[in-house]
Amino acid sequence: MTGPRRAARSGASPALVAGVRVALTVLSAALAGILGVLAVLSTRVARRVVTPADRVADTRILALDTAAQTITLERTDDSVLPGRYGLFTSGTENYLKLGSVLAQDAASVKRKLLTHVGPQSRISRDAAFSGWYFDRPEDLQLPFSSELIGSPLGPCPAWLFPAGDGDVWVIAVHGRGATRAECLRAVPLFHGLGITSLLVSYRNDGEAPRSRAGTYALGATEWRDVDAAVGFARRRGARRIILMGWSMGGAIALQLALSSAHRSVIAGLVLESPVIDWRIVLDYQARLMKLPPAVKDLALGALGSEWGATITRAGGRIPFEQLDVVARADELRHPILILHSDDDGFVPSDASHDLVVARPDLVEMQVFEVARHTKLWNYDQERWTASIRDWLDRQGLIPAGAGADS
Known part of the structure; x- marks a missing residue:
């Protein structure tokens, strides 16, 4: 016995059966969608681990005082560290040596410049903080x-x-x-x-x-x-x-x-x-x-x-x-x-x-x-x-x- 008569004997209406089927179809599609998203995300993460990438800017230059030879950076876990560091930049300078922290607040860090920067210099605000300090063998x-x-x-x-x-x-x-x-x-x-x-x-x-x-x-x-x-x-x-x-x-x-x-x-x-x-x-x-x-x-x-x-x-x-x-x-x-x-x-x-x-x-x-x-x-x-x-x-x-x- 099939169709409506079987549904009636089982106590389920045709509308209910149809609704369940639709719900199962929707849930299956949703599950497939979730699995698809997880697969895409995991693939991106895996590729990122093994793929060489260009240096990523991780801080911003907020101010550059060529008279005082100081630089003010966005505050990050790295830029606030005491010691000597480097900064990858772009423009008329591509690398700067940084000295001690001179001042800081909740949003910024002012540091001494150990690379001389002239008043005509033009440097992009996006920069990458570095522990290299020396960037050329001649520096030694x-x-x-x-x-x-x-x-x-x-x-x-x-x-x-x-x-x-x-x-x-x-x-x-x-x-x-x-x-x-x-x-x-x-x-x-x-x-x-x-x-x-x-x-x-x-x-x-x-x-x-x-x-x-x-x-x-x-x-x-x-x-x-x-x-x-x-x-x-x-x-x-x-x-x-x-x-x-x-x-x-x-x-x-x-x-x-x-x-x-x-x-x-x-x-x-x-x-x-x-x-x-x-x-x-x-x-x-x-x-x-x-x-x-x-x-x-x-x-x-x-x-x-x-x-x-x-x-x-x-x-x-x-x-x-x-x-x-x-x-x-x-x-x-x-x-x-x-x-x-x-x-x-x-x-x-x-x-x-x-x-x-x-x-x-x-x-x-x-x-x-x-x-x-x-x-x-x-x-x-x-x-x-x-x-x-x-x-x-x-x-x-x-x-x-x-x-x-x-």
Whole structure:
């Protein structure tokens, strides 16, 4: 029995049955729409993680006093920090060095200009606050040469600052969205200790060759380009090599220490604001962006799977389990110094603390406060310098004849 008679016997009117069907259709369409929106959002988030992007303006210039050589910036968590910093701009000046905070209120921060700006200068109001401070190797007034390091993808530009007898080298690795100029801050310390510095580039950073996909692998492939730099250093006479990495550069240095055929010459690692476990970082970033947990989970799932590589336009899956160095702590063989701020604001220090707990025999951590991501040198140069110098001394990595008080 079908149709109205069956509906009547069941106690349901034809109108009710039709209404239920319409409601189910609407709910199904709504659910499909929600899933579609989640899929679109998660895809955008996943692509953003692995896609190199141009520098983003994160503050505004409110006033420029060329007579007093001061600059007033919009107040942000970074622009209010004490210390010396840089500011990426556009117009007649593209980079300014900033000194101490002179005045501040709820909306603005006035700082001393350490780059002279003439009265005829015209600078865009949109700017990007930076911890680099030095943006050109010439700023250091130290002898250097430009080198090309043959990597699996082609020649990677590098800066070489020779020092001492060339026995001990530091290979400095910049972070995500940065270039080797980020590492210039460390060169004077190592040079004063007689340690040669090699500042390297790696695939897709805007200076080194581009991979086929043109995306980051978050350290899973980039380490091979830095490994080529280790080989370069060995051919130039290096017998002991220190790896130093900022942010994602720390992740790259750790992957190199775990995987390189040159492990025997690696004497130790110095990591500032490092990524130890990407899943912790991405979870933290998702919460800052107030993303629904479902979007975050879908994005991580896409990034970590082969099927998702097509959607994210990455060259392959991101092996999060391989990049989780806390989980792989038993594999570590080299002494490590971590410099990390509990107020980092971008890469939480949780995994750094966890790595100390997992390998207290190898890992030492200097915990900063107030300082923001990769800006520890800027915030407290004296402590930053002393922490690295003292650790190098304890590891026997300061060449004979170099002053430990440099």
